Amino acid sequence: MINVNAKLLAAVSLAQSTDKTRYYICGVYFENGLMAATDGNIFTCAQEETGLEAGQGAILPISKKVQTAAKKSNASTVEIDDGVIKVLDGHHNILHMEPVKEIDGTYPNFRHIVPDIKGLTSSGAFNVPILDHIKDVAKILTPSRNKLTPVWIVGDNATDAHIARYGASEKIFSVVMPVNMKVKGEEAFASTGKPDWFAAA
Structure with a gap:
């Protein structure tokens, strides 16, 4: 399961691409200790304990509805598990929930x-x-x-x-x-x- 700060995910996800010919950057990349996104013009990265183990990685598209919910003042965390993404408040109440499918591809080497x-x-x-x-x-x-x-x-x-x-x-x-x-x-x-x-x- 991936569990991250809602505001950080909302901020990072603004950089994900909408160019379907480069489908592998049409989402946020998660790995142990960080999440990142790019559209080829801007790259945004946040330090965050995602819940993934070292060596694991996942690319997941973040919809406009998830972004909107994650930006709310009472939004606290975002959980992604078993093909479902949930935006939760500080009391673990669900603010938004929808299905999500992992993008099958290799994320570009962004560190350089x-x-x-x-x-x-x-x-x-x-x-x-x-x-x-x-x-x-x-x-x-x-x-x-x-x-x-x-x-x-x-x-x-x-x-x-x-x-x-x-x-x-x-x-x-x-x-x-x-x-x-x-x-x-x-x-x-x-x-x-x-x-x-x-x-x-």
């Missing part, structure tokens, strides 16, 4: 894509859909509307993969690729962050 950031030196540019995705993950992880989760996006340079970290959480991160963007005055923009037309007082 996670960069080892040496310093906060990047000025990367990111597409709006990537930023929207990061915002949606942060909203799921936000404990209350009055305490929004900040996000840091860091990388070694403007063209390599960056890591997005969510607040003070050590349990979840995303990997995103910046766009290759050439703009006039790129060096000045990277060093000062302000446009040429703005005159400092």
Whole structure:
């Protein structure tokens, strides 16, 4: 049986692919100690004791209904067992339940894509859909509307993969690729962050 934190699963599952030609990434990958998902553009991974033994792995599609239930404020855990997925509250009451079928395939080796950031030196540019995705993950992880989760996006340079970290959480991160963007005055923009037309007082 797989048993994981509902909010973490909801956040990770946002990255699963919908491209049926790459069916093996159309779900969340679970193994001992973590769960991960990617659509080829963004990768999100969370540390979590899934209940699987070392060497075991499973790819399971997470439906929109499961995501919605797992994001609820009273959602606590998600259990997956015998072809059924359940979203439970803190008292073990069922908030949502539906059948789920494991995806038969080999999940890509994702460990080599996670960069080892040496310093906060990047000025990367990111597409709006990537930023929207990061915002949606942060909203799921936000404990209350009055305490929004900040996000840091860091990388070694403007063209390599960056890591997005969510607040003070050590349990979840995303990997995103910046766009290759050439703009006039790129060096000045990277060093000062302000446009040429703005005159400092």
